[in-house]
Amino acid sequence: MLADLYEDKLKDLEKKAEEARELVISSLLEAGSGHSAGPLGMADVFTAFYFHILNHDPKNPNWEDRDRLVLSNGHICPIRYVSMAQAGYFPIEELKTLRKLNSRLQGHPHRTALPGLETTSGPLGEGIGQAIGIALAADLDKRKYYTYVITGDGELDEGNIWESVMFAGKNKINNLIMVVDRNNIQIDGFTEDIMPLEPLKDKFEAFGWHVLESDAHNIKQFVDTVNEAHAIYEKPTVIIAHSIPGKGVDFMEKDFHWHGKPPNADEAKKALDELRTLGGKIESEHK
Amino acid sequence: MLNPNLKLNEKLFDEDVVVEPTRAGFGSGLVELGEKNPNVVALAADLTESTQAHKFAEKFPERFFQVGIGEQNMAAIAAGLAESGKVAFISSYATFSPGKNWETLRTTAVYNEANVKIAGHHSGIMTGPDGATHQATEDIAITRCWPKMHVYVPCDSIEARKATIASADINTPVYIRYTRDKTPVITTEGTPFKVGKMQFFWVNENPKVTIFATGYMLYYALVAAKELEEEKIPVNVVNVATIKPLDEEGILEATRVSQAVVTVEDHQVDGGMGSAIAELLAKTTPLPIEFIGLQNTFAESGTPKELVEKYGMDSKAIKEAVKRVMRRK
Helix, strand or coil, X not given: CCCCCCHHHHHHHHHHHHHHHHHHHHHHHHHCCCCCHHHHHCHHHXXXXXXXXXXXXXXXXXXXXXXXXXXXXXXXXXXXHHHHHHHCCCCHHHHHHCCCCCCCCCCXXXXXXXXXXXXXXXXXXXXXXXXXXXXXXXXHCCCCCCEEEEEECHHHHCHHHHHHHHHHHHCCCCCEEEEEEECCEECCEEHHHHCXXXXXXXXXXXXXXXXXXXXXXXXXXXXXXXXXHHCCCCXXXXXXXECCCCCCCCCCXXXXXXXXXXXXXXXXXXXXXXXXXXXXXXXXXXX | CECHHHCCCCCCCCCCCCEXXXXXXXXXXXXXXXXXXCCEEEEECXXXXXCCCHHHHHHCHHHEEECCCCHXXXXXXXXXXXXXXXXXXXXXXXXXXXXXXXXXXXXXHHHXXXXXXXXXXXXXXXXXXXXXXCCECXXXXXXXXXXXXEEECCCCHHHHHHHHHHHCCCCCCEEEECCCCCEECCCCCCCCCCCCCCEEEEXXXXXXXXXXXXXXXXXXXXXXXXXHHHCCCCEEEEXXXXXXXXXXXXXXXXXXXXXXXXXXXXXXXXXXXXXXXXXXXXXXXXXXXXXXXXXXXXXXXCCXXXXXXXXXXXXXXXXXXXXXXXXXX
């Protein structure tokens, strides 16, 4: 059971998520390449994981009993790097090295480059299999940690995903929780135009999974949903997390063109102004 | 003559030489590892008995995982287990693993530096009647190009067991290549085996040619060497059981006197063991080389014996290659 999420802490997390979005934009601007929509869309979920859900220790990233967070769709790593920096895995300043020579922050995450990453990822469909392996190791070693794996939704086009989903269903792996970033976009367009995924809930249920759904931007609801997932012990659980790609930056939201590109300087300024004023609700001090 | 210092099978050239598939060495080696090391786990993709992983599965059911016909998932699960401290052996036919799941292995095992051991079975035309779809003849090429990879091709069932066991002590991914059909047992329990070291199996003081052979093809090379001796053509035959990391010093030393090379493998000549030797010699002491293996072609159904004859890989073809390379000196 996760700790209660009181109003004060929730407000704190929402502020952290906002700060995370700013850091994502500034890192991408500095990098000059990378993905914008996915990292912004998952900012609330990553904040919930790193600041409330995960049992972890940023100062001891290889602690054997830590919960594992596997990022399968490695291209959204800017948000993971940001959350890790905020949590104290490495200095915030290092975010400026994203995608640059000699950086630990590779364009797609490389496990051995940065402690705490759990896996190397980027090529799609491979995170859930690894998460299964990590979860099986927990059983073999009689450890109590949870293994969480975040996947994209377009990623579900990959056949190897379903090999893994079938395996987890057959083996009733209950210390594994999958989170699908259901943002409805992929590089070439909207998921339902490129390769329809619906009825997605039915697909997972047919493979022996318990399916929950959540608003990916309502931290309280997402935490409650993870809590509910912990109570399901007879099968693996997937949380379909409905997100808005590019969330927080009006001109990026719901637009698949922002899947794989960073903002230029003007766009970044516009994005940061918007984020820092909470969509115009407060006056920016950075204008 | 056969190297007297290596305790090789004295009955090697007898009609009734003991024959065993190298995959048997995988099966027994894996069980031995399971007994010694509780962190050893194994996965199979619906080919448990065929790959001989069933012996481990029967003895250590809690450490064995059946993934069904899904080699990509098998690779990823193995990587996850390895990330959590396990030594994970995956086994399937080599065309499927490391063939079909090549990129998954590249990302999650090799680049990720996860301790995954890839047992590729049914390698080469020795797979016989199943046909070219199931005869892995590119697996050495697609694994030896991976950085820091280890690639072993044992010559018989005994060496296969030793190579399997040795792979667990290597803290990086290892690819080991096994064959389906029974082949002559060349070594004995007493024959030394060391990762990264080639060995002279046939020795001569003044060799005209050095034959580098890998896998069961070593037998054909030794038969050729014996017959060439009767023709007064002295050669050396070297067992290259580790293709990566290549025993560079040993290979240079082995060619110092002969100054001519024949490479012998059941694999495409493009990118295999012969290519590895050629790369080394081109960088150091360029020498004439003849390559025995599949020459820009897939093979077909047939018995292993018929296939090695048709595709120019038997002892007769090796002897001809020796004579050709001597003329090129």
